[in-house]
Amino acid sequence: MMKNTQEPQSSSSFVKFCRKLSPKRKDSPAESTQHNINEDQDKNKDLEAVFAYMDANRDGRISPHELQKSFMTLGEQLSDEEAEAAVRLSDTDGDGMLDFQEFAQLIKGDDDQEDKKTELKEAFRMYIAEGEECITPRSLKTMLKKLGESRTTDDCRVMIRAFDLNADGVLSFDEFALMMR
Secondary structure, eight states: OOOOTHHHHHHHHHHHHHHHHSSSOOOOOSSSHHHHHHHHHHHHHHHHHHHHOOOTTTTBBOOOOHHHHHHHHHHOOHHHHHHHHHHEEEEEEEESBBBBBHHHHHHHHHHHHHHHHHHHHHHHHHSSSSSOSSSSSSHHHHHHHHHHHOHHHHHHHHHHHHTTTTTSSSHHHSHHHHHHH
16 A cells, blocks of 8 residues: 555646646636636647547546656656556546546646635735735734724734744744635
8 A cells, every 4th residue: 555645746746747748828817708618628628638648548548557658758757656646546436547537627626726825825925015925913914904904013913923833923825824724
């Protein structure tokens, strides 16, 4: 039995590999529902192309061996265990292979996580003062004031202390992310 610590790394490597195969698209703000539909169709076509590339024997499923060979084509190394773990992560029907739906879910799931992290980073940046890398009592007080909530600097220290894991008096991004869960 393999350790769980290898599975997230395999999933991440797998998704990065798929992005290498997929054409890069510029993200732009959606201006209409039709734009979103077209963008979703384009992403689906990209996924289909990556899936077809990886499905070497054209049986409609990606085996751990096919996954491993695809990695080698791009100069990446993937051990047998890592390939099996990557497939196992999304193999919902238990056949030991990825069909297109399982493959798409694996890739889209990772995109959702990245989107959430990006949003969290944007929120974090709103609370930090220019030139700083963390949320200080002063920067928290300033942001709360902008939001219409008046607090003293001491109140802000107490608020930060509740989530300040390393007791340095400020909130790093990781501490902020834990707080926002």
